[in-house]
Amino acid sequence: MTSSLGRLLILLSLLVSTTGAVLGYAAGWKKSADGLKWARRFAFTFSLLMIGATLVMEYALISHDFSVGYVAQVGSRDVPLWVTLVSLWSSLEGSILFWGFILAAYIAGATWLTRNEHIEYMPYAIGTWLFSGSFFSFLIAGPASPFQTVANPPMDGPGPNPLLQNHVLMAIHPPFLYLGYVGMTIPFGFATAALLRGRLGQSFLRPLRNSLLLPWIFLTIAIMLGGWWAYEVLGWGGYWAWDPVENASLLPWLTATAALHSALVMERRGSLKGWTVTLVQASFLLTILGTFMTRSGVFNSVHSFTQSSIGPTILVFLAVILIGSVTLLALRIDSLESDSRFEGPLSREGFFLINNLLFVLFTFTVLIGTVFPLVVEALKGKQMSVGRPYFDSMVVPIGAVLLFILGVGPALPWGRASKEQAKRALLPPLIGATIVAGIGLALGVRNPWTIITLAFGGYAAQVTLGQMWLPVVQRIRRGDSAGHAIIDSQLVRGRRRFGSYLIHAGAVIVIVAIAVSSTMRTQQEVRLNRGESATVGGYTFTFTGTDVKQEPHRTSTLAHFDVTKNGRQVAQLAPRMNQYAAMRDPLGTPDVHTTLKGDIYLSIMNIEGDAVGVNVILTPMVGWIWWAVLLMGAGGIVALIPGSRAVALQARSESPVIQGDEVGAN
């Protein structure tokens, strides 16, 4: 009964989205206002149906209705309610349904927000969104149906993959990732509409940029949450392994970040339109590539869903949108470009360009490293894997140069800078660079790349903070009260600007923290009997004993440690080993003590009687990564909050440093 209802809703959503897509394109072609009205109705109907189908699945999960195929596959009466709720995305079929759900929410939101605007583009945009909607409806209706009827329903099920039950971050990371991934459909729709129309007007930049910024925020946080989860759960003390699926989440983030920057040049100078549109298309295509990577069974990864038959279907979809996008770009890219003079490398837009090229280089580096094993296997029949050495040796220099650009770019004015201007802008931040690198050296940093990163980080930090507070300083000089100046210039008028610099500040911290945490780590494996101690990196770890905790779905053995330094207690840690009913090997959960300075991380290797083998990892600054990414997310939100257009325009003309050049720009 429940299965049939779910299937019916999905079949209807397939019908509605396909019809709506055709209608949208036709309305765009004919420039029909009535057609647009209908396309909108179809978009809302699709959203209702898809959200309805997801609610039906959640109901089936909560009520343990094992006659529904997906529930029989991942449900269990023994797991806590939150695990049951998040089981929706714990396995292949449910995760595609969840994709459909998020897509439906995005389409409804975007259709609603643009109800009175951009009439010339909207039919094409809605058509494109619904085209994507129809593909996912098709997947859910056929190849990856979660609503199969089980003829003889079991009394109970196995529950979701134990790795996913091991930490509450698993309830948060996937929704953020999907909000990031799926959200790229919206700017893709806008970009496709601009290409189909053959123009990209100034007023259409705002929805394009904002619709890109929103999923970018989610994706940024999702990537961090994934790393954090790996760190808190997997027990090897790292947060990034260049695993194909980690790379899959990074790829669209890189192109979207590039697009957000080139969109700014587009807005200021009217140039780079075709390029920005290309990056937006690429971001969406890379999310579909990522979906293929996780679900085709082609890549070996901790994230992979079980082998499934939907790989070819996704590949066909990917090929179709790739061909469509390439053809459209080739046909229309020239009509988007307006002529604008390139002001030479020593200008802000010059550095935007370098930033973009670096992000694209970064994207290709990661993409090639990810698919290279497939190429070798296809050509030579040999198996190989591309590991950390390749990625590190390629990405570390790119990252360092990006950090350098992040410092220099915003210091330069728009338009050509005179030598004098350049000197005035670029020399003072060398103080910041020296201070930060000096602090690093004093604290024992010796790795040359880390020192370079610290110097660039110090440089960028000084520029970022200077730029961030410049409007406030200027206003206080003009006689404003400090409070008013801060609120008005940062949160009212200059919100976008302030938000962007918050993101930059976060990014500087993230890059520095990655450099420090990955090169300054101490790791030691120790074996202790009860009552024994070991000293690692100045900390003394005393194993005080074990105890066993029973839960319905797992049995955990906790090993208790007292951590002291110079005789004073620092922390009590209890890493654990969990034995799940559904899994043959026990699964460890490390315990982490986080401080501003660094983390103390204990992960059990084995417990035998009164002895425990434990991996002790001390990583400086690792917590800064999570917090700084949250700062980036907050900056994104600040920049996203809509302001009235008048305020936005005022804020732009008020931008400091660039006032002289601004006249030419607008």
Added chain:
Amino acid sequence: MNRVVLIAGILITVALVLVLSAGLGKDPQHIESPLIGKQAPDFALQAVGTHETIDLAKFRGKPLVVNFWATWCRPCYEEHPVLVSNAQMMQGQVQFLGVVFQDKEEKIQGFLNERGSAYPTLVDDAGKTAIAYGVGGVPETFFLNKDGKVVAKFEGPIDPDSLQQNIRKAMTQ
């Protein structure tokens, strides 16, 4: 029409789709064994229960099924009856050998008492034999022909069809 965009786009599309489709249908966790077609590494290990040392060379002249397993491995429970029934069925034609990896003798004995056995089970105490065979995880099953050459490797719990198919290979190659 911008030719550069078109050509670059088509090149990327074709390359990406070709590479990705080449990967379809393969199991990325599968590792090719470099031993195939080569003489199987020799071993002499103690049998569970009898403590008799059994030498691989002793079985030359008969196709051999060497199954690596452990009592802590759940899929090994699944395949055990398949191996036992086939070993009984093919007694005299094919020799089966179990090699237990990283385990304790009393646990193995308990397992065999409870679930039955039809062929010698050897203890690979230090895991040397498993390393020599490049075992990536248990269970894993190697098929040797009568000359002691490795003809096939199977990863994961074996099903009756794959077992028979690989035995046929070992008998004919």
